[in-house]
Amino acid sequence: MAEVMLDIQAVALAAILSGVCALPAAGEPGIATTYNTYGYPGLIDMPSAHSRPDAELALNVSHFRNTTRTTLTFQITPRLSGSFRYSNLYELKGPSPGAPVRDFIYDRSFSLHYRFLDETRRRPAVAVGLNDFFGTGIYQSEYLVASKTVHPSVRVTGGIGWGRLGSAGSFRNLLSYVLGSRMDTRPGRLGDEGSKLEAQNWFRGPAALFGGVEWQASDRLKLTAEYSSDVYPQEDGIAFERRIPVNMGATYRLRPGAHLSLNYLHGSELGVNLSLALNPKDPPNGGARDKAPPPVVARTPDAAQLGWAPKDVKGDDLSERATRALAAIDLELHSLRITGDTARVVFRGTSRTRSGQDIGRTARVLTGILPPAIETFEIVPMVSGLTPTQVTLNRSDLEALEYEFDSSWSSYARARIDSLERVVPLPTDTYPIFRPGFGPYLQPALFDPDEPVRLDFGIEARATLEPARGLIFRGAVRKRLVGNLDGSTRPSDSVLPHVRSDFALYDREGDPAIIELTGAQYFQPSRDLYGRVTLGYLEPMFGGLSAELLWKPLNSRFGFGVELNYVRQRDFNQLFGFRDYRVPTGHATGYWQFDNGYHLRVDAGRYLAGDWGTTIALDREFKNGWKVGAFATFTNVSASEFGEGSFDKGIVVTIPIDWISGEPTRDDFTTVLRPVQRDGGARLEVAGRLYETVRGLRGRDLQNNWGRFWR
Amino acid sequence: MCLLLAACAQKAPHPRQVLTREGLNTSDDPLLLAELADLETAATLAPSSRNGAVRTWASGDRVSLSLRHGVLVASRGLGHDLMSADVGNTLDMLDGQTSGYYERFHTYLDGEYQTLYRTFRCKRSGARAERIVIFDRPQDTTRIEEHCVSPGLKLTNIYWRGPDGFLWKTRQWVSPGAGYLTTERLIR
Numbered sequence: 001m002a003e004v005m006l007d008i009q010a011v012a013l014a015a016i017l018s019g020v021c022a023l024p025a026a027g028e029p030g031i032a033t034t035y036n037t038y039g040y041p042g043l044i045d046m047p048s049a050h051s052r053p054d055a056e057l058a059l060n061v062s063h064f065r066n067t068t069r070t071t072l073t074f075q076i077t078p079r080l081s082g083s084f085r086y087s088n089l090y091e092l093k094g095p096s097p098g099a100p101v102r103d104f105i106y107d108r109s110f111s112l113h114y115r116f117l118d119e120t121r122r123r124p125a126v127a128v129g130l131n132d133f134f135g136t137g138i139y140q141s142e143y144l145v146a147s148k149t150v151h152p153s154v155r156v157t158g159g160i161g162w163g164r165l166g167s168a169g170s171f172r173n174l175l176s177y178v179l180g181s182r183m184d185t186r187p188g189r190l191g192d193e194g195s196k197l198e199a200q201n202w203f204r205g206p207a208a209l210f211g212g213v214e215w216q217a218s219d220r221l222k223l224t225a226e227y228s229s230d231v232y233p234q235e236d237g238i239a240f241e242r243r244i245p246v247n248m249g250a251t252y253r254l255r256p257g258a259h260l261s262l263n264y265l266h267g268s269e270l271g272v273n274l275s276l277a278l279n280p281k282d283p284p285n286g287g288a289r290d291k292a293p294p295p296v297v298a299r300t301p302d303a304a305q306l307g308w309a310p311k312d313v314k315g316d317d318l319s320e321r322a323t324r325a326l327a328a329i330d331l332e333l334h335s336l337r338i339t340g341d342t343a344r345v346v347f348r349g350t351s352r353t354r355s356g357q358d359i360g361r362t363a364r365v366l367t368g369i370l371p372p373a374i375e376t377f378e379i380v381p382m383v384s385g386l387t388p389t390q391v392t393l394n395r396s397d398l399e400a401l402e403y404e405f406d407s408s409w410s411s412y413a414r415a416r417i418d419s420l421e422r423v424v425p426l427p428t429d430t431y432p433i434f435r436p437g438f439g440p441y442l443q444p445a446l447f448d449p450d451e452p453v454r455l456d457f458g459i460e461a462r463a464t465l466e467p468a469r470g471l472i473f474r475g476a477v478r479k480r481l482v483g484n485l486d487g488s489t490r491p492s493d494s495v496l497p498h499v500r501s502d503f504a505l506y507d508r509e510g511d512p513a514i515i516e517l518t519g520a521q522y523f524q525p526s527r528d529l530y531g532r533v534t535l536g537y538l539e540p541m542f543g544g545l546s547a548e549l550l551w552k553p554l555n556s557r558f559g560f561g562v563e564l565n566y567v568r569q570r571d572f573n574q575l576f577g578f579r580d581y582r583v584p585t586g587h588a589t590g591y592w593q594f595d596n597g598y599h600l601r602v603d604a605g606r607y608l609a610g611d612w613g614t615t616i617a618l619d620r621e622f623k624n625g626w627k628v629g630a631f632a633t634f635t636n637v638s639a640s641e642f643g644e645g646s647f648d649k650g651i652v653v654t655i656p657i658d659w660i661s662g663e664p665t666r667d668d669f670t671t672v673l674r675p676v677q678r679d680g681g682a683r684l685e686v687a688g689r690l691y692e693t694v695r696g697l698r699g700r701d702l703q704n705n706w707g708r709f710w711r
Numbered sequence: 712m713c714l715l716l717a718a719c720a721q722k723a724p725h726p727r728q729v730l731t732r733e734g735l736n737t738s739d740d741p742l743l744l745a746e747l748a749d750l751e752t753a754a755t756l757a758p759s760s761r762n763g764a765v766r767t768w769a770s771g772d773r774v775s776l777s778l779r780h781g782v783l784v785a786s787r788g789l790g791h792d793l794m795s796a797d798v799g800n801t802l803d804m805l806d807g808q809t810s811g812y813y814e815r816f817h818t819y820l821d822g823e824y825q826t827l828y829r830t831f832r833c834k835r836s837g838a839r840a841e842r843i844v845i846f847d848r849p850q851d852t853t854r855i856e857e858h859c860v861s862p863g864l865k866l867t868n869i870y871w872r873g874p875d876g877f878l879w880k881t882r883q884w885v886s887p888g889a890g891y892l893t894t895e896r897l898i899r
Contacts, residue, residue: 281822286888289790292775295760295767353824403765403777403784405797405816408826623823662790707824710794711786 031155031216034251035275037062038139039071040113042293043226044247044263045211046165048157049125049147051115054078055620055655056257056279057628064263064271066090066239072651072673073111073627076620078489082630083111084673085139086452091239095137101238106449108675109139124148129163130202134646138234141165142203143210157226158211162186162203167231168245170206178615213250218308219252232266243267257570258686280626285662287624290711293361294325296402299395318369325365330664331358334382334469343370344378346387346428351666352696353625353656355381356705360411362594363398366441370395380420381697384471384522384688386530389554389697392416402710405560417699419554420460421527432467441478445507447675448508456507460515470522474687485631486511495641497581499541499608503677506540506570513574515540520688526554539685540574542567542608544582550690552591555699559591559691565684583610585684591691593700595603598619599629608682611635615683617652617706623704624686625656633681643682660693726755732847738832739807742898743768743859745776749890750789755897774894780805781870781878783885792819793890794826805855805870805878815859819886819894831859831866843871843880845895850879859884 033050036042037061038198041051052058052075060071066089073083087107109132119125124146132139145159160166162173163186176183186205212226228245236242251261251273256310261273278284323333326347334346345366350358359379368376377398379391397414419433438461445454458480465473485507492501506513518536525531530550537543544567552559564586571577587605594600603615615636619627632649639646654670657663695701726744735742745768747755756768756776765784767777774788782805784796800813815831834857841854852871859866864887871880880895 088760279822283822286791287820287822287824290786290788291773294731295775296762297760298762399762402762403779403795405795406817407795623825705824707820707826711792711820711824 028427031122031149031153031214032222032251032253032259035060035071035073035273036259037064037263037271037273038069038083038110038111039073039275040081040129040131040627041087041127043157043214043224044249044261045228045230045265046157046161046210046212046226047127047129047143047145047159048212048214049115049117049127049145049159051079051081051113051127052277053279055281055622056277058257059278060273060275060277062273064240064265064269066235071111074620076628079115081113084112084675085109085111086447087139088452089138089235089239091235092138093234093238095234106447106452107138110134119148132201133202139164140201141230153216155214156211157214158209160209161229162205162207162208163201164233164405165210166208167233168208168229170208170229173203173205173207175203175207200687220557222251224249224251228266236453237541240266242270249273280622280624280628280659283624283659283662287662287663288658289662290357290664293711294329294364294368296364296398298399298402299372321369322365325369326362328357328570329365330362331362332430332433334430337427338370340376341374342376342378343374344390346380346382348382349383349666350696351381352692352701353623353705354666354708355696355702357708357711360709363393363445367395369399383697384472384520384532384693385466386522386524386694387420387692388524388528388530388552389702390418390420391702392418408621408707409711411709412703417554417702419527420524428469430649431469432465434466435464437462437464443483443485445503446673448490450490451484451487454483454485454487456480456485458483461603469698470531471519472522473519475517476515476517477512478510492679494611494643494679496611496637497583499569499581499679500677500682501582501679502572503541506574510540510570510574513528513540514576515574516687518687522688522690522693525549525644530694530710532688532690534686534688537570537576538565538567541570542684543570543578544568546684546686548686548690550694552694553693553700557593557595557700559695561589561591561691563587563589563605563686563689565686567684583608585610587615587683589691597623601629607633607635608684609637609679611637611680613637613681615681619652623707624659626659627652627654627670629653633683635681637680643677643678645678648674648678713733725753727753730755730846730897733744738898740898741896742801744895744897746893747789747885747889747891748893749888773867776894780876781881781894781896783881783883786885786889788894789885789889791886792818792820793889795884801833801868803855804833804857805872806876809835817886829861831861831864833857834858836867841871846897847877851881 033041034185037045038476042048048231054075059075062069068088069085071083071085073081075081090104092102111131113129115127117126126146129143133143134407136471141163143159143161143165147155147157149155173183183204208229210227210229215223217223225248228247232242247265249261249263251259253259257277259275263271265271303570319336322336324658326333331347331349334348336345347362362379363377375395377393380387393415401410441458441460443456458478460478488504492498494501514537518534520534525530534546546565548563550561566584569579569581585606585608587603589603592600599619599621601617606612615633619629629652634647651673656668657665729764741758743756754770756770758766759769760767765777765779767775769775776783780802782798782801786792795818797816801815803809812832812834815833817829819827821827836856836858838853838855841852843850843852852873854869857868866884869882870878873879882891882893885892
């Protein structure tokens, strides 16, 4: 019996967490706040009021007899954390008395923990929390909890719980005295699909008290005892014996961010709890170890008098030298043109988070190449043939600021950043550009009730051909080497068109598979307006035509886009054939960048199954390229038509590769965790969408990236 | 010269095992030996550019150090780099123009590549004559210590200064990640 659990979080994140020493070496002062067996901040089984450090992302695995919980928790703000939990439960009683015992189930649940009062000298920290607020309800509970440090190494916690946390030693709900007797009973669950916000139950029904004491015995060792208000109604007597309502535990800090707990639970069971945490704000290797940049080559004061006028220099020769010098910093020259004392350089190869550094390095390259009489540099980064932005720098500023203390801010203040009016004809002989690529790939399939983790490993060949500016052909082919993605035999029971739920058939029959084979034309109709038309095999399951327009003003936090597609479903073998299903699909999308690093995207439109609705996606973005976000899609497909899960939702994590490895690279890794993949609210995937393509060169992102200008 | 280049390559023997005074005497090109004990790395560096009073030195594997009259104002390619520094008061101190406390300013990049300012309060401590030997060549210097404090951090930079003010050898703090840098001027 496979009690050792392998999970996606384990696969994707543990690889990162174990490979790197994520957090700074400083110990955590005072009493360590750690994760409980549900993976949110707490004692052993019970919650506590304090939070983990802002932005921490933690994987928590806890196991005791017949119960394994794997939880991914993100400290969304300094006060709010959110968790996604995947539980393996054996020998479970049914939800109602007399229901048959289930040998084994997988259960998915979400939790939120919000600390609304901070601890002061007189007052405890106080937090409120919701567990399993739209899962299948096994762990559904709510709590209000307070924690107070009473001695430098002792902290006491007390709280009141409802639902599961109000099941042991319960009493009449205190809220009934205020809100009336309707708070006395929990109405129970509304449906079996899960994923409804079961708000009618919150803080209702009997309540119970819980509490505990934490003693920080040494720097690394914490001992905890707690009184539990959870009777484990579905487990007790079958999965294990719950003899006493007291749990005891010892938590040892293996290294900063890594804790191992040994617990004695319910007077009968031993349990272990391992948590591994990283913080996107703290790269393990101090960030990318880029090689030293080219230095500013300062002009000697009398160089201008030497008669080195621009006309004396052959342009071809300069372009050749600039091409070589840019290649040394992993950039490509598109064109270099000199007019009077101004040089305009257009280069390719920058990315969303490295635009500041790439512009700064290009400027320094130019100081080493261009004749002294040239004073103004117009630097134009090009992405997918688009040139959204021009950065104008004075050469004398670069010379003066290179070793100034405030060089970063001063150089930003003196730079002129303009949105380019329209496509400027840029003569160049650098086309066609061909970029082949070849490498391994890893594709997981998650949360199948028969096998929660399936994994394929294989090789992928990929190529890009750009015969002319902005015309981009992309292709990618995959061949599986080993894996068990083809092991899924569970047929889709979806009543909607099977736009996504036949993924097992695609996995089984697509070997080798053409993942992508498209031609795209990018264009710039006017200032701040960008366009794309893509034709071909857009993604593994659909092919067709996709057209997009994006309006993204230079210094606005707002962006707006429209995308229209007409697509046809591809054959399961993912070669050149199509199935019968075809659908027009498309969205209007608004993008909003908040000041504090949050990013909101709202799509409204028609999804692949022909359903109409809205997607809301909220990301916390870090300036080093990390993103942690959640999305949910609500369409006119009813919960019962949708099936398990009721609506489409999930978590997205983007990790820049240079954050992990320290090696200078512009690539990142994105993973989407969906509790369940159904057909409602499914959106078409298209490579090279405009917003992520151009945003790194627009005002806000460019300013965020400017710290690396002199790097 | 190939000896020197070989010393720059990764996994190469420590420059101290390779360099000799006879070898150094065959060249007139300025050469700097830099060692970072915390990063367990050492390399010889040659001048790559000059901007005003700041000279930038580069190693074969593209690490660079920028020195203003021998005092570090920037590093690149280490990962935990010193982005910029205002060392005007330190230079005055070395010239004997400052007594008592003075300030020193550094900038770094944090984990999100945003500029981080760090201010130090510093004081000269002791200056005594010391004869140092750099690859068999003795050099008479004045050994000057600079004690600096910043919240949560205490450091001591050491400068070995020739009679003409030239810094033959230094030990200077770079960053929390890179620790102390030791420089020795092998060829002036």
